[in-house]
Amino acid sequence: MKNIAVIGAGTMGNGIAHTFAQFHFNVQLIDVSAAALEKGLATISKNLDRMVAKEKISIADKNQTLANITTFNSLKDGVKNADLVVEAATENAVLKAKIFKELDDYCPEKTILATNTSSISITQIAAVTKRPEKVIGMHFMNPVPIMKLVEIIRGYNTADDVMNSTVALAKIIGKTPVEVNDYPGFVANRILMPMINESIETLYNGVAGVQEIDTVMMLGMAHPMGPLQLADFIGLDVCLSILNVMYDGFKNPKYAPCPLLVNMVLAGKLGIKSGEGFYDYSKSRKAEKVAKMFS
Template sequence: MKNIAVIGSGTMGNGIAHVFAQNGFPVALVDVSEEALQKGVATITKNLDRIIAKGNLTEEQKEQTLAHIKTYTSLEEGVRDADLVVEAATENVDMKLKIFKDLAAFTKPEAILASNTSSISITRIASVTDRPDKVIGMHFMNPVPVMKLVEIIRGYSTSDAVTTEIMEISKQLGKTPTECNDYPGFVANRILMPMINEAIYSLYEGVAGVEEIDTIMKLGMAHPMGPLQLADFIGLDVCLSILHVLHDGFGNPKYAPCPLLVNMVQAGHKGVKSGQGFYSWTHGTKDLVVADRFKKS
């Protein structure tokens, strides 16, 4: 496997492109606009500079990594020579189905098609392609250059050979691939999202405040960040989308999203990406500042 294409240059997409390129793979980074691509490459450059500052990368290695990345606004052109495509577009099922229909038309018949989806069924995605045996989930964790786990999701028809190949290529990236089957939320988000949702319910019902909930989970459970801070970091809209997948997929009311989460997303308060969530992210320091709405009077 030589040529990699990554669809989407946002937070996850540029991180995935970064790790492939840093490990010597030629990468075609594809997005709908040149502006988005430039922003993605700028983020990769910034992250490489951080690694250099820690003494774990040389300037020459940085330049080699960037040289491995080519950008495209044309999906057809970007994926034409790909041996593996990793889709990292927005967590929207209709968008992903459209992308995979196009990928089936534009890629070589032998190309493996992977999705970085955090919750959407790989089997459903594969159903719109001409090669369901070659469709698989590669769920990287954020931030991609730092986090070791790749959740490998087998669709109903994913072949053993494709699974083995994706497990191996993940190891070549310095990651720890871990296999699971295709059920709503897979493993990571099936366990994580109900915890985040319960933390939001605890706030919604007045059990405790934002800082108290996060402090209890950090100090009591040794979590590196509290569930409300983590929700802001993931994106409240993404959390809501995953909870809808779990709720619809299992039909179990325990997965129903908290009304506070629904209202916050509808109001445009999506966490770090919008500048407001359970915390304020616009004050320009690394200090955690609880959003005005949740400050105690």
């Protein structure tokens, strides 16, 4: 596989494009928004500059990585020669179904269709195509250029050769692939999101404040980042979406989102992306506006 199409130039999409391009693949980065593409390329360039500063790559390596990326506003044009497509659009089942229907029409028969979904059923996504055996989950972790793990999720109809090719490809780009079966939340988020949700419940019930909860988990459990700060980093809207997928999929109340999380998302407090979540990123990273509501 030489030509990799990545759909979505946001945080995950530009990270995936960066990683493949750095390993000498031809990358077609696709987004309907020209501004998103411009911002995505700027992010890739900035991240490459950090690697140059740390002497992990040379300036020539940076320039070659950027040269390996071509941008497209048209899905049809961007995927016409793709050996693999990695969809990294918003975590929305309806949107993903629409994209995969179009991919099925526009991509060559040989093309493997992968989704970076963090929770939505691969089998459900594959069902809208005429090639369900070629649909697979390829769940990267954020930040993509740094994090080694990739969950490789087998849908009900995913062919063995597609699974084997995708696992091999993940290794080529320096990742550690872990094969996972297709159930809501897969492995990473099935374990992570209930922990984050319980941390929010602990805050909601007034047991402790934001920094206290995060400190307990960092110092007591050796987590590199507290669960509430991590939720801000992931995006509270994304956390809510994943919990809703698991709640709907398992019909188990233990996955029901905390009311505080629901209200924060409704209020537009989404974490780092909006400038405020459990922490205030607009003025001081130590501010705890939410925590004061429960003190």
